[in-house]
Amino acid sequence: MKPPAMILSSVLLLGSWAAAQSDPFQRQAPEQTLPTIRAASTMQAPPASGTPARQSMAGSLQVPVQMGFGNPRSSNDGGTTRVVFDLASHVNYTLTPTFSGLRLDIQGARVIPSVTGRMGSSVTEYRAGNGQITLVTPFPLSLTDGWRAYEATIVGGTKVLILEFGATLTGGAGSSVRGAVLTSAPISTPAVKATLNTPLQADSGVAPGDTVTPGPLLPSTPALPGSTPDRPSALMGRVPGSAIPGATLTVPRIGKNPGLTRTVLDLPPGVSYRIVPGNSGLRVELTGVSVNALTQPSGTNISAELQSWHYEPTSNGVNIIFQTGWGTSIRSGWRAQLLPPSNGERSRLAIDLSPALADTTPLGPREKMLAGVPPISTNRGTALLSLAANYARPRVVIDPGHGGVDPGAVGIVVEKEVNLAVGLRVRDLLQAAGVDVVMTRSTDTQLSTDKNTDLNARAALGAGAQMYVSIHVNAMTASKALRGYGIETWWNPNHPLSQNLASVLQRDMLMTTGAADQGLHNTRSLAVLRNSRIPAALVEIGFTSHPVDGLNLKDSNYLDRVALGIATGIREALVTGVTANGKVTRGSVGGSDR
Numbered sequence: 001m002k003p004p005a006m007i008l009s010s011v012l013l014l015g016s017w018a019a020a021q022s023d024p025f026q027r028q029a030p031e032q033t034l035p036t037i038r039a040a041s042t043m044q045a046p047p048a049s050g051t052p053a054r055q056s057m058a059g060s061l062q063v064p065v066q067m068g069f070g071n072p073r074s075s076n077d078g079g080t081t082r083v084v085f086d087l088a089s090h091v092n093y094t095l096t097p098t099f100s101g102l103r104l105d106i107q108g109a110r111v112i113p114s115v116t117g118r119m120g121s122s123v124t125e126y127r128a129g130n131g132q133i134t135l136v137t138p139f140p141l142s143l144t145d146g147w148r149a150y151e152a153t154i155v156g157g158t159k160v161l162i163l164e165f166g167a168t169l170t171g172g173a174g175s176s177v178r179g180a181v182l183t184s185a186p187i188s189t190p191a192v193k194a195t196l197n198t199p200l201q202a203d204s205g206v207a208p209g210d211t212v213t214p215g216p217l218l219p220s221t222p223a224l225p226g227s228t229p230d231r232p233s234a235l236m237g238r239v240p241g242s243a244i245p246g247a248t249l250t251v252p253r254i255g256k257n258p259g260l261t262r263t264v265l266d267l268p269p270g271v272s273y274r275i276v277p278g279n280s281g282l283r284v285e286l287t288g289v290s291v292n293a294l295t296q297p298s299g300t301n302i303s304a305e306l307q308s309w310h311y312e313p314t315s316n317g318v319n320i321i322f323q324t325g326w327g328t329s330i331r332s333g334w335r336a337q338l339l340p341p342s343n344g345e346r347s348r349l350a351i352d353l354s355p356a357l358a359d360t361t362p363l364g365p366r367e368k369m370l371a372g373v374p375p376i377s378t379n380r381g382t383a384l385l386s387l388a389a390n391y392a393r394p395r396v397v398i399d400p401g402h403g404g405v406d407p408g409a410v411g412i413v414v415e416k417e418v419n420l421a422v423g424l425r426v427r428d429l430l431q432a433a434g435v436d437v438v439m440t441r442s443t444d445t446q447l448s449t450d451k452n453t454d455l456n457a458r459a460a461l462g463a464g465a466q467m468y469v470s471i472h473v474n475a476m477t478a479s480k481a482l483r484g485y486g487i488e489t490w491w492n493p494n495h496p497l498s499q500n501l502a503s504v505l506q507r508d509m510l511m512t513t514g515a516a517d518q519g520l521h522n523t524r525s526l527a528v529l530r531n532s533r534i535p536a537a538l539v540e541i542g543f544t545s546h547p548v549d550g551l552n553l554k555d556s557n558y559l560d561r562v563a564l565g566i567a568t569g570i571r572e573a574l575v576t577g578v579t580a581n582g583k584v585t586r587g588s589v590g591g592s593d594r
């Protein structure tokens with residue numbers, strides 16, 4: 001409680017500050033003190049922030065008609081990044097602090113879709129669309145640490161929601177915040193799979209986590225000759241040499257491989273190219289070359305990965321559109337390499353198309369920063385401690401599936417080996433973050449040669465832990481091998497928070513890998529989950545039976561990425577209260593700010 005005199009002085013301070021500024025963002029005098037959260041909250045009631053005279057002086061200070069929610073203003077002050085949204089009265093919002101930033105769920109207004117990069121030192125990305133806004137921070141947020149939020153009324157009567165982010169900020173949602181604050185990630189709906197032309201049916205294969213009878217393996221997809229897997233695919237480039245006037249393009253060569261279609265463009269010297277991923281395919285923009293006649297190739301459904309292709313002439317070249325019918329992104333669904341001429345003068349731009357192609361580049365600086373975040377427990381008084389008061393440190397069980405006599409699924413990789421490799425990486429990341437990790441196994445061994453006894457023994461290790469995460473590799477029978485690729489997460493309805501855990505695990509793994517999303521599933525048939533009485537999830541990190549996905553699993557960069565996704569998901573779940581004795585708390589935490 002602050003003495004009334006202090007509140008009054010804060011109000012006066014805010015009043016003069018607000019009177020001088022049309023918007024808390026457009027600060028022109030850096031020495032002026034910003035209102036505290038409490039001061040901002042006391043400003044909610046009085047409508048005296050601007051007289052008509054001041055409004056006219058300030059010019060265009062009419063309350064903007066809110067056609068949508070978004071397009072915030074931002075500024076940076078030292079390590080603090082401030083983001084301001086106009087807030088129409090009919091807009092409701094929910095704030096969810098997460099391991100990787102703050103999420104806003106908006107009701108009552110359309111969220112203006114947008115993706116932008118860095119807004120300041122403490123907000124590295126802004127994503128908006130589908131009712132949700134995510135502000136990505138390079139440090140984890142808890143209920144009270146790393147951010148604060150308050151509402152204020154600025155001159156002209158416009159209400160704003162002010163969000164501040166900084167690694168050392170404390171406060172969380174102030175009492176002026178009308179929106180709800182979630183301490184547990186909202187449950188996401190199962191992922192949309194409509195863009196995939198070969199969706200994996202949840203009931204089509206083998207029970208996840210169980211061993212498949214290995215069938216004849218499909219040949220794995222060949223690496224691009226001369227490809228360097230450590231380098232991201234080339235989004236743009238230029239063929240060496242001097243341009244040849246009047247050079248024309250030849251028809252793309254197309255090679256079909258199991259699970260992957262390779263297209264090769266023979267490019268004359270001096271041609272520039274740019275590859276643009278999209279929701280239903282890939283566009284290759286070429287400059288410095290043209291096509292003789294715009295004859296379209298005949299036929300559709302060229303392969304499982306390529307429906308069709310066509311030319312689009314441009315003012316200085318030509319575009320080639322590869323229609324896949326499924327989505328590609330900057331990081332996944334394709335890869336490309338410019339190769340030198342094999343004979344003759346033309347270089348080759350080889351582009352592989354497969355929905356199973358994921359990000360196998362080494363973890364970059366941003367991801368490494370994520371991996372190196374400070375411990376989530378003890379010294380910062382996070383929400384975690386109050387939710388898990390029984391434990392000085394959170395404890396998590398990591399279960400690398402199978403082991404010893406039980407290899408799990410066998411295909412391009414052997415499941416038990418990959419599970420362990422990822423499990424050990426997850427352990428290291430979590431321990432570095434101050435989490436106690438119980439491994440069901442840390443070597444190539446089983447807990448019992450009897451499968452049921454083994455699974456029961458694994459589940460029993462969950463006693464006293466906050467959550468249980470089992471790591472597995474998926475497989476399809478040989479006849480369906482091409483239909484199974486990507487990542488999915490299973491959860492068990494035994495504990496009400498299992499789905500929350502599964503949801504953040506799935507989302508974070510997709511974020512770090514760019515892998516195909518096979519969604520969330522629940523079942524009571526998984527023994528290791530069935531026997532669990534704490535929040536539990538089972539991740540399937542890829543398909544050893546798929547010729548492309550199997551190679552992902554063989555790639556240590558991919559395993560690094562999967563492990564980071566699992567670890568960040570677990571830490572987010574811990575920070576947001578998904579624990580064995582935690583509850584989903586919903587509602588305002590107004591008044592609890594310090």
Ligand SMILES: [Zn+2]
Nearest residue numbers: 209210401472
């Ligand atoms: Zn398994």
